[in-house]
Amino acid sequence: MKKKFDLIVIGSGPAGEKAAAKAAYFGYKVAVVEKERRYGGAGVQTGTLPSKTLKETALYLSGMYQKGIFGVDKQIGRETGVHDFLYRKNVVTNHMHKTVAHNLKKHGIEVFEGFASFIDATHIKISGELEQIIEGNYILIATGSYPYHPENIPFDDKRVLDSDSILNIKRFPKSICVLGAGVIGCEYATIFGAMGVRTFVVNDRDKILGFLDSEISEALVEQMKKNEIKILFNNSVTEFEISDDEMQPLKLKLKSGECLNVEMFLFAAGRSGNIKGLNCEGIGLETGKRETVLVNEKFQTNIPNIYAVGDVIGFPALASTSMEQGRLAVTHMFDTADLESLADVFPYGIYTVPEVSMVGVTEEQAKASNIDYGVGYSYFRDTARGKIMGDNDNGYLKLIFDKKSRIINGVHIMGHFATELIHFGMQLVQEKKTLDHVISTVFNYPTLHDLYKYASYDGLGNIAGKKVKTAGEVI
Numbered sequence: 376m377k378k379k380f381d382l383i384v385i386g387s388g389p390a391g392e393k394a395a396a397k398a399a400y401f402g403y404k405v406a407v408v409e410k411e412r413r414y415g416g417a418g419v420q421t422g423t424l425p426s427k428t429l430k431e432t433a434l435y436l437s438g439m440y441q442k443g444i445f446g447v448d449k450q451i452g453r454e455t456g457v458h459d460f461l462y463r464k465n466v467v468t469n470h471m472h473k474t475v476a477h478n479l480k481k482h483g484i485e486v487f488e489g490f491a492s493f494i495d496a497t498h499i500k501i502s503g504e505l506e507q508i509i510e511g512n513y514i515l516i517a518t519g520s521y522p523y524h525p526e527n528i529p530f531d532d533k534r535v536l537d538s539d540s541i542l543n544i545k546r547f548p549k550s551i552c553v554l555g556a557g558v559i560g561c562e563y564a565t566i567f568g569a570m571g572v573r574t575f576v577v578n579d580r581d582k583i584l585g586f587l588d589s590e591i592s593e594a595l596v597e598q599m600k601k602n603e604i605k606i607l608f609n610n611s612v613t614e615f616e617i618s619d620d621e622m623q624p625l626k627l628k629l630k631s632g633e634c635l636n637v638e639m640f641l642f643a644a645g646r647s648g649n650i651k652g653l654n655c656e657g658i659g660l661e662t663g664k665r666e667t668v669l670v671n672e673k674f675q676t677n678i679p680n681i682y683a684v685g686d687v688i689g690f691p692a693l694a695s696t697s698m699e700q701g702r703l704a705v706t707h708m709f710d711t712a713d714l715e716s717l718a719d720v721f722p723y724g725i726y727t728v729p730e731v732s733m734v735g736v737t738e739e740q741a742k743a744s745n746i747d748y749g750v751g752y753s754y755f756r757d758t759a760r761g762k763i764m765g766d767n768d769n770g771y772l773k774l775i776f777d778k779k780s781r782i783i784n785g786v787h788i789m790g791h792f793a794t795e796l797i798h799f800g801m802q803l804v805q806e807k808k809t810l811d812h813v814i815s816t817v818f819n820y821p822t823l824h825d826l827y828k829y830a831s832y833d834g835l836g837n838i839a840g841k842k843v844k845t846a847g848e849v850i
């Protein structure tokens with residue numbers, strides 16, 4: 376007999392898992408269909424958590440942040456190989472697979488292993504070892520995204536890689552070229568840089584991480600250079616010459632005419648939505664650019680009982696926002712009345728070495744919208760906690776505020792733990808707090824939260840015409 380559910384979720388990534396768990400928590404009968412044996416999608420298996428774990432591994436093996444404390448340079452041992460590099464990543468993804476499986480089970484969600492496709496708006500065919508058809512009053516598409524593969528790149532899963540296949544390398548490279556200075560490209564470039572790999576980044580623009588405040592982006596470039604990462608701006612790879620002999624380097628011809636000889640190549644220039652095989656066209660579901668599903672502000676598609684969330688709907692394509700979109704879609708389906716909308720202020724966390732994080736407006740945006748804005752800076756090395764940690768990367772925090780009201784509307788941090796530190800800044804921006812609010816706040820001492828206080832004092836100095844600090848200042 377055909378099984379019937381209140382909700383069928385396609386995909387067990389962050390968006391699907393959280394949506395399914397919430398609907399089940401509210402008492403609805405829920406199914407999740409997952410095509411892979413291991414749960415968690417790009418969030419757990421191929422994207423967020425593996426890359427963040429590799430970053431921690433690189434920091435551990437290189438001793439990069441201990442260097443600032445003891446002043447010694449711990450060279451990565453020659454014996455450090457691909458096994459050491461990937462070990463912790465495998466531990467974390469295995470554990471998280473089990474955590475997701477456990478979460479689905481404890482909520483009483485039925486999981487179907489197989490590939491889901493639409494028969495019609497309420498029936499899903501599951502293809503795989505056990506083929507079957509299930510029925511749902513509501514369907515949630517949470518199928519995520521995959522690395523985009525341009526035709527001119529000869530991916531081989533050994534030396535010419537994307538952000539999925541880089542996780543299965545069999546030997547550790549001495550040199551690598553990363554194409555694309557977006558989030559994936561910069562994170563991996565700094566991971567390999569920290570591991571002592573000669574790293575080249577090729578980007579078709581003159582800025583890395585185009586959405587960042589320009590000063591922060593430039594400061595990160597300086598740190599990358601310090602870690603011997605070479606960034607080739609306004610450039611691209613036009614041709615590949617690959618010898619069958621794997622001991623020979625890949626020869627990459629660049630738009631600038633130069634040739635780059637490296638052991639590995641990582642393509643990191645965009646992703647597309649996972650809609651192939653879903654049969655969207657067959658049921659009349661509207662899709663957009665880069666294989667995305669089109670939705671309204673309630674995450675509802677043009678077919679009212681079908682919703683879509685996460686990477687498959689495109690921007691911002693983050694695990695953090697995908698989970699919330701999943702929960703919100705369930706709010707709208709079942710009128711659970713617990714969440715109204717996604718917060719319009721959310722942070723960006725870039726897990727490069729050093730980390731970068733931001734919330735609110737950049738200086739360029741403040742300028743463009745004619746806000747009479749001021750800035751305040753503070754440096755990790757000027758705080759007691761920064762001194763204790765031994766600031767290694769000239770880390771700093773930058774506040775952008777409205778000069779008249781003193782309301783803070785942008786916070787930008789580059790430095791160790793930036794992705795953690797940003798959350799206080801997020802509250803300031805969300806709640807429209809002022810510089811005066813920050814200076815009247817008491818923090819634990821010594822902590823890096825002092826950065827907020829010093830930047831606020833610097834901002835007040837700016838208003839009073841007594842500004843003393845500039846971006847990237849070294850004393």
Ligand SMILES: Cc1cc2nc3c(=O)[nH]c(=O)nc-3n(C[C@H](O)[C@H](O)[C@H](O)COP(=O)(O)OP(=O)(O)OC[C@H]3O[C@@H](n4cnc5c(N)ncnc54)[C@H](O)[C@@H]3O)c2cc1C
Nearest residue numbers: 386388390410416417418422491519685686692693694695
């Ligand atoms: C290298 C990298 C690093 C990242 N780092 C971060 C980060 O630090 N912070 C952050 O917030 N975000 C990060 N992201 C983005 C984050 O991983 C994604 O935004 C998030 O995983 C999207 O969640 P999702 O549930 O929409 O899709 P996914 O996590 O991709 O999950 C989709 C699931 O659907 C399944 N599926 C697809 N089609 C079908 C089908 N037809 N039938 C059955 N199952 C199907 C897939 O197998 C998969 O398990 C990173 C991404 C990458 C690639």
Ligand SMILES: NC(=O)c1ccc[n+]([C@@H]2O[C@H](COP(=O)([O-])OP(=O)(O)OC[C@H]3O[C@@H](n4cnc5c(N)ncnc54)[C@H](O)[C@@H]3O)[C@@H](O)[C@H]2O)c1
Nearest residue numbers: 555556557558559560578579611643644645691692724725
């Ligand atoms: N920490 C995080 O939150 C995090 C980490 C990794 C990935 N992600 C998510 O994954 C998504 C995809 O990331 P991405 O880095 O692949 O894409 P992206 O679109 O963010 O960046 C691509 C970069 O490659 C450059 N580029 C594109 N084509 C090129 C070419 N032919 N030659 C040279 N340069 C080229 C672009 O100018 C851009 O700088 C992001 O949008 C993000 O949502 C998030």
